[in-house]
Amino acid sequence: MLKARAFATSVAGWTEWIGTRVAAWAIFVAVLGGLTPGPRSHRAVAASPPLTIGFIYVGPKSDYGYNQAHAQGAAVIAKLPGVKIREEEMVPETSAVQKTMESMINLDGATVLFPTSFGYFDPHILKEAAKYKNVTFLHCGGLYTEGKHPTNVGSYFGYIDEAQYVAGIVAGMSTKSNKLGFIAAKAIPQVLRNINSYTLGARSVNPKATTTVIFTGDWSMPVKEAEAANSLIDQGIDVLTMHVDSPKVIVETAERRGIMVTGYHANQAALAPKGYLTGAEWNWGKVYTDYVGMIQAGKPYPHLLRGGLKEGFVKVSPYGKMVSAAAKKKADAAKAKFMDGKMVVYKGPLKDNTGKVVIAAGVEQKQTDIALEKMDYLVEGVVGKTH
Amino acid sequence: MGAQTGGGGVSAAAGVALGMVGGAIRISTPFLFVSLGECITEKSGRVNLGLEGTLVMGAMAAYGVSYLTSSPWLGVLAAGGCGVVLGALHGWLCARPRVNDVAVGIALMLFGVGLAFFLGKPLIGPTAPHLPSVSLGWWSASGQVRSALQVNALFVLGLVTTAAVRFVLRKTRWGLVIRTVGESADAARAMGYDIARVRLLATMAGGFLAGVGGSFLSLFYPGSWNEGLSSGQGLMAVALVIFARWDPVRCLLASLLFGGASALGPALQSVGVTSGYYLFNAAPYVLTLAIIVLTSSRDRALLGQPAELRMAR
Incomplete structure (x- = not known):
């Protein structure tokens, strides 16, 4: 009994010790995160190639569905010269996606993000877009409103x-x-x-x-x-x-x-x-290739981009x-x-x-x-x- | 609404009833196995909330093994094996001093689900062979009746297990030991039983059944592995045990009721009764709450609850 109690006290001691260390690290990392974004993303822009693009999916990317369609699009642009992609799947439509976006921007140096789920837009993308002005956020859903939303945001959708x-x-x-x-x-x-x-x-x-x-x-x-x-x-x-x-x-x-x-x-x-x-x-490979082309050429991109069969945004499976x-x-x-x-x-x-x-x-x-x-x-x- | 159903030979009302019977059989099996497993564990005086993790892990393991060996029954065994390992981990951790079984259960639930997602990544694509089903509807000319009575072998096994668990708990020496440990640890200790060991074995047995329940999800219904496969079925089954007052036969009835109620929403919409489908989709939860309220009683509330089972120890 005595032994057990002594063990329990020492465990309590360790947990406290670990707890304070973790808290200290968390504060340190948070301060670092708060300080660095500006200069870092500048550096990424200055040394132009390669263009790092982040893709965020709400589910698994091999789901035979919505996320797979986007991941196939991402795989198409990954083959383009001067493009590097980063992907994260299973990101819920909560503040978790804000953390994912920040880590892609701060740690991977991503300057273009494709958060692909409909529910990522408001408030998550809008918040991050206001914070990181030189990162481009392209969202799937066609939700952009001129004058109301930040200018570094675009939204696209297809007439499926x-x-x-x-x-x-x-x-x-x-x-x-x-x-x-x-x-x-x-x-x-x-x-x-x-x-x-x-x-x-x-x-x-x-x-x-x-x-x-x-x-x-x-x-x-x-x-x-x-x-x-x-x-x-x-x-x-x-x-x-x-x-x-x-x-x-x-x-x-x-x-x-x-x-x-x-x-x-x-x-x-x-x-x-x-x-x-x-x-x-969906045929996102075409849409993403167009976007990357415009961004690499330094041209303005349309904030609201839509298309159907004619524009190649969607396709019909072989019979x-x-x-x-x-x-x-x-x-x-x-x-x-x-x-x-x-x-x-x-x-x-x-x-x-x-x-x-x-x-x-x-x-x-x-x-x-x-x-x-x-x-x-x-x-x-x-x-x-x-x- | 509701007039546009036509053809098929079976009226809309009969169609809904058949859909619910078929749904009860199809949906209830994982609930049944997990709740029987939890019943054994709780009878020994311990709660394992980690069965949601065991269920998902079992589903993944069963799918993987069935795919690799093309034998779905080996998959079922592998799922049970995963359950035994996770149950042993729970039992071993809970036997350490000052460890709370509820907290360990929650940790193992997250661990099991996370590990299954991690290991199951390459299994989302391929298609694994399924468990066979038994046609009990051969006597009927109606396709609906036949499809509703496509009973999976695991469901039949679940019925047998229900009877077996009831028999073991009530009539055998092992059952008596489990119940004694669950009712009074002091009495069991005085009789010379190793309480930690009995609980460890009861948790392992519970884990085995929960793992087998998971194999039903990936190998029969809905019948594929993906990360959204279990929408909290494991947790709901643990709640069903309390609802069933720790009685295996009542676990079976509760699972069937829950399954039938889950089928109500889709069955009604398919015959054209479409108003208020949100309400019908919530039917299982509403029904569970209603029955708990209706059967609650001031003096018999904890009847059947093992005395050693206290949520906070």
């Missing part, structure tokens, strides 16, 4: 619903039950736009097709996504698609149950060789073997119209699924129309509710 429209055409041509399923995370405008474009694409070639939507409530919920996929398949749905961070579980479930699937974010064909029709993919020639023809025709810039997905008269007219006859809302970014309805043919 164009690729979803084309995938919808393939789905509408391939379904036998005329029932499509869409597993979505949250009812926010970008997600609703994908659901609606997919449905409009499918119904443009197959007016009998409907899309049943299940909202899981969050971006990454593997058990709920598998459950949603199974319930939809039980209801006779024979083509599934999704808007969640990692489509892997849904694509694998569809393949196992023997139905067709169209992918999202990245190419998931390897996961479903029998049922993968096509998919809507699977089971896609019929007729389906390919219709999908290719729509793709060609997008490439010409002649395609308008949202034009009146358009009704939502409660029968209300949301776009009046004769009105055309082009991709850049700001009204589309406030979308809060599901079009006719979608089974589901936004709230």
